[in-house]
Amino acid sequence: MTEALSNKGTPAVRMVGIVKRFPGVVANAGIDLEVYAGEIHALLGENGAGKSTLMNILAGLYRPDEGEIYIHGHLVDIRSPRDAIELGIGMVHQHFMLVETLTVAENVILGLKEPRLVLDMDRVEQEIEELSRRYGLQVDPTAYIWQLSVGEQQRVEILKALYRGANILIMDEPTAVLTPQEAHELGRTLRRMAEEGKAIIFITHKLDEVAEFSDRVTVLRQGRVVATLPTEQTTREELARLMVGREVLFRLEKEPVEPGAVVLELRDVHALNDKGLPALRGVSLQIRAGEIVGIAGVAGNGQRELAEVVTGLRPVSSGRILVHGRDVTNCSPREVIQAGVSHIPGDRLGMGLVPNLPVSDNIILKDYRKAPLAQGPFLRKQAVIRFAQELIRRFRIDTPSPATPVRLLSGGNLQRCILAREITAGRGLLVAVHPTRGLDVGATEAVRRMLLEQRAQGAAILLISEDLEELLALSDRIVVLYEGQVMGTVSADEANIEAIGLMMAGSRVPAPEGV
Numbered sequence: 285m286t287e288a289l290s291n292k293g294t295p296a297v298r299m300v301g302i303v304k305r306f307p308g309v310v311a312n313a314g315i316d317l318e319v320y321a322g323e324i325h326a327l328l329g330e331n332g333a334g335k336s337t338l339m340n341i342l343a344g345l346y347r348p349d350e351g352e353i354y355i356h357g358h359l360v361d362i363r364s365p366r367d368a369i370e371l372g373i374g375m376v377h378q379h380f381m382l383v384e385t386l387t388v389a390e391n392v393i394l395g396l397k398e399p400r401l402v403l404d405m406d407r408v409e410q411e412i413e414e415l416s417r418r419y420g421l422q423v424d425p426t427a428y429i430w431q432l433s434v435g436e437q438q439r440v441e442i443l444k445a446l447y448r449g450a451n452i453l454i455m456d457e458p459t460a461v462l463t464p465q466e467a468h469e470l471g472r473t474l475r476r477m478a479e480e481g482k483a484i485i486f487i488t489h490k491l492d493e494v495a496e497f498s499d500r501v502t503v504l505r506q507g508r509v510v511a512t513l514p515t516e517q518t519t520r521e522e523l524a525r526l527m528v529g530r531e532v533l534f535r536l537e538k539e540p541v542e543p544g545a546v547v548l549e550l551r552d553v554h555a556l557n558d559k560g561l562p563a564l565r566g567v568s569l570q571i572r573a574g575e576i577v578g579i580a581g582v583a584g585n586g587q588r589e590l591a592e593v594v595t596g597l598r599p600v601s602s603g604r605i606l607v608h609g610r611d612v613t614n615c616s617p618r619e620v621i622q623a624g625v626s627h628i629p630g631d632r633l634g635m636g637l638v639p640n641l642p643v644s645d646n647i648i649l650k651d652y653r654k655a656p657l658a659q660g661p662f663l664r665k666q667a668v669i670r671f672a673q674e675l676i677r678r679f680r681i682d683t684p685s686p687a688t689p690v691r692l693l694s695g696g697n698l699q700r701c702i703l704a705r706e707i708t709a710g711r712g713l714l715v716a717v718h719p720t721r722g723l724d725v726g727a728t729e730a731v732r733r734m735l736l737e738q739r740a741q742g743a744a745i746l747l748i749s750e751d752l753e754e755l756l757a758l759s760d761r762i763v764v765l766y767e768g769q770v771m772g773t774v775s776a777d778e779a780n781i782e783a784i785g786l787m788m789a790g791s792r793v794p795a796p797e798g799v
């Protein structure tokens with residue numbers, strides 16, 4: 285890329301003065317962006333800064349209100365995703381767009397101009413295999429989408445773009461849903477594509493990935509470009525400051541809290557996963573008031589099922605679960621909520637929110653039966669609005685109004701809605717699954733601080749995260765899960781990353797005294 289850039293030449297993508305307004309917001313307020321063939325260009329910015337909007341314009345999903353787009357030097361008018369595809373622009377979205385009941389190969393050819401009958405599926409599958417091999421995107425073309433992990437589904441999205449001949453590839457927060465290993469592999473795949481002369485635009489909130497993957501980085505703030513820099517000439521601190529407009533602390537003060545009574549207790553819990561196979565195999569653990577217990581493990585080792593059994597979303601096949609000493613084993617989610625459990629789910633659009641309801645309703649969903657919001661069976665409209673406004677302010681939810689349907693919010697603001705609801709609902713136990721996934725650095729800092737505040741106020745928190753740094757920063761103890769079993773527990777103060785890594789890979793480390 286350095287070569288491509290030193291010759292400069294014609295950019296593969298040149299966006300000039302792009303403006304996009306939505307009711308109540310200017311998502312893009314005159315953006316200029318140039319991306320060259322052969323480079324990986326990171327696009328960085330706070331939640332709601334306008335990254336997805338800008339890329340959706342390039343991919344033909346939105347029409348800009350103002351501005352021009354040049355592709356390989358030619359002024360173009362991108363009126364639909366089809367126009368974008370014909371110009372060699374492919375996009376992998378923040379929320380995948382695959383058809384679950386079709387196979388990988390069927391999804392790849394879905395929507396192609398050629399009628400499907402003319403296509404020879406064997407040939408298509410072969411071509412997909414060739415592409416997989418060339419870019420290191422391992423996936424079985426005959427598998428059904430519902431059978432695939434999130435990481436594999438993402439590979440399908442990338443293959444779909446490549447199959448259509450994309451030479452400009454946009455990835456909207458591709459690593460938000462990946463394990464660290466998968467993210468690393470994706471980085472290699474993107475590098476290979478760039479070396480072949482493709483232009484890659486890569487949206488992320490993770491500053492380490494900007495450093496690891498990208499050649500240049502453009503930072504957006506409130507719909508404007510604040511800087512475009514060669515990656516090697518900048519630092520994580522500088523990027524964070526550019527993004528948020530202030531210094532961001534990467535270190536959190538974790539005050540000592542004297543743990544209180546046991547809030548959550550699991551006794552020898554067994555449960556099956558969606559495929560009917562054992563996912564939890566005899567998990568026992570306790571969390572006390574004022575304690576954060578982090579669960580570490582490679583994705584797919586029972587973390588999801590653990591969160592689900594505790595929140596009443598998945599039955600246990602044996603064992604007991606107690607909250608505040610009350611047996612909630614196999615209770616319904618509603619009963620579990622009544623027992624005092626809040627939940628920040630990993631899948632925020634799927635189960636966290638009701639997309640068509642306004643922000644206000646979404647952030648009070650769980651509180652609506654309580655005074656002062658409810659008066660008999662009727663909601664007190666004014667009280668609801670006031671409460672919602674207060675939460676919107678406290679959690680800095682970027683929304684035109686409390687009445688905006690939640691589906692129109694940016695990815696990170698969706699997450700803030702859930703957090704606002706669940707953290708304020710705080711009734712003793714909080715189950716937080718990937719609570720900062722998809723959040724910008726400023727919001728990540730804020731959320732982590734809120735979790736520590738909850739802890740200081742005596743909440744018990746079960747924290748599930750794939751981010752070891754996060755687990756270490758927040759947890760009092762870290763429990764490592766491997767194939768549904770507890771491999772060991774370490775206290776976060778003396779946590780030894782190497783020991784945790786070994787346990788994540790399946791070896792048992794004896795717990796030190798007292799934990």
Ligand SMILES: Nc1ncnc2c1ncn2[C@@H]1O[C@H](COP(=O)(O)OP(=O)(O)OP(=O)(O)O)[C@@H](O)[C@H]1O
Pocket residue numbers: 306307309310311329330331332333334335336337338682683692693694695696697722
């Ligand atoms: N279809 C839409 N209708 C109304 N407003 C929208 C729409 N799409 C985006 N917005 C608003 O435009 C602004 C920019 O949103 P965008 O999704 O581009 O942010 P982003 O930088 O991708 O954020 P994130 O990191 O949270 O994904 C936000 O205020 C968002 O609420």
Ligand SMILES: [Mg+2]
Pocket residue numbers: 335336337378456694695696
């Ligand atoms: Mg986005």
